[in-house]
Amino acid sequence: MKILVTGGAGFIGSHLVDLLLAQGHTPIILDNFSNGRKENVPSGVKIYKINLLSEKVERIFEKEKPDIVMHLAAQVSVAKSLENPAEDTAVNVLGTVKLLQYSMKFGVKKFIFSSSSAVYGYTSEPIYEGSSTNPISFYGTSKLASENYIKLFNTLYDLPYTIFRYANVYGPRQRSDGEGGVISIFIEQLLRNEAPVIFGDGNQTRDFVYVDDVARANLLAITNANNQTINIGSHTQTSVNLLYILLSNQLQSPQKPNYKAKREGDILHSQLSNLKALDCLKWQPQYDLKTGLDYTIEYFKKKMKNDL
Ligand SMILES: NC(=O)c1ccc[n+]([C@@H]2O[C@H](COP(=O)([O-])OP(=O)(O)OC[C@H]3O[C@@H](n4cnc5c(N)ncnc54)[C@H](O)[C@@H]3O)[C@@H](O)[C@H]2O)c1
Known part of the structure; x- marks a missing residue:
């Protein structure tokens, strides 16, 4: 199938593109490379380097007529969403609504959306899909608003969807600068x-x-x-202190962490139930934390060698 992957040059999107290719699909990437990287993208994959909000995106739909849209492109930083809520809303909400309109107009068969556990805010764990949604950042609010638009496009116009609320995703290619993932940041600093x-x-x-x-x-x-x-999560919770111990042991680092004030917009605890994923998708995580950390460390060691 022809699948338009927005954000396909980014961290999660590029792994998805690899998997789609391996499964015989034809992924096409839409990405403005604000956070994505050319080297993440396998050769031969068609890339449209363009802002989600550009009027020209409609022409891409007209030309390519994708069967499926997997929408990952986003303003992904909680901190930036608090600094500039309007920009966050423009990319995350307006960008999503535009894609929904084009999907309807050009006969897309399904819209698959990358949302976030940030839609929940403070709630007791494990967090179920039916738990209350009270986001504590504009990023979480914009993801929740997008989810509501997707559901309404389905109710009003029958556009099928799946919405995923990811926990904290980690692995190779995650950025360790800016607001990267805590795992990639810790690994690079320890290395x-x-x-x-x-x-x-x-x-x-x-x-x-x-x-x-x-x-x-x-x-x-x-x-x-x-x-x-x-x-989409592991159904387990790991404290940042424990994560630190695991990584410093695996890297045999003597470094002690620096403790600083808690950040605004950060929730205290997070653990997502994955029972629904098992039920609807027969999905369970195949990588435990130790294995995933090993692969991630291996990637960052190679990357640092190449960067020298
Ligand atoms: N990484 C996580 O832990 C996590 C957790 C929950 C949800 N998510 C969601 O998963 C999706 C992918 O996240 P990621 O971690 O791979 O982030 P990422 O920043 O690596 O990927 C996002 C991609 O979107 C592109 N992009 C950003 N703004 C754009 C715009 N206006 N037009 C076109 N392209 C644009 C960036 O260049 C980047 O390649 C995002 O929607 C994010 O909100 C990620």
Whole structure:
């Protein structure tokens, strides 16, 4: 199938493109490379380097007539969403609504959306799909608004969808600059023999899920879980302190972390139930944290060698 992957040059999107290719699909990438990288994209894949908000995106739909849209392109930073909510809304909400309109107009058969556990805000764990949604950042709010537009496009115009709410995704190619993932940031700093910063007391927990597992969920959604909203996580929680110990042990680093004040917009604990993913998609994570960390460390070691 011809699949338009927005954000396909980014961290999760590029792993998804690899998997789609391996499964015989034809992925096409739409990405403005604000956070994506050319080297993430396998050769031979068609790339449209363009802003999601450009009027020209409609012409891409007209020309390519994709069967499926997998929408990952986004303003992904919680901090930036708090600094500039209007920009966050433009990319995340307006960008999504435009894609929905083009999907309707050009006969897309399914819209698969990358949302986030940030839609939940403070709630008790494990977090189920039916748990309350009270986001505490504009990023979480814009993801939730997009989800509501997707559902309404389905109700009003029968556009099938699957919405995924990811936990904390990690793995090779995740950025370690700016607002990268905590795992990639810690690994790079430990490899450079620098002391990583832990915001808060480090007892906050996160649910870490490996990027290939996330890509596989998207693949399964091509033919399953129509009109469902599904958590994608590991169903476990790991404290940032424990993560730090695991990484410094694996890297045999003597560095001690620097503790700094808790960040605005960060939730305290996170653990997503993945029972619905098992039920609707027969999906369960195939990578445990230790294995996923090994692959991620291997990637960053190679990357640092090549960057020298
Ligand atoms: N990484 C995580 O832990 C995580 C967790 C929950 C949800 N998500 C969601 O998954 C999706 C992918 O995230 P990621 O971690 O791979 O981030 P990423 O930044 O690596 O990927 C996003 C991609 O979108 C592109 N992009 C951004 N703005 C654009 C625009 N206006 N027009 C065109 N392209 C644009 C970027 O260049 C980048 O390649 C995002 O929607 C994100 O919100 C990620």
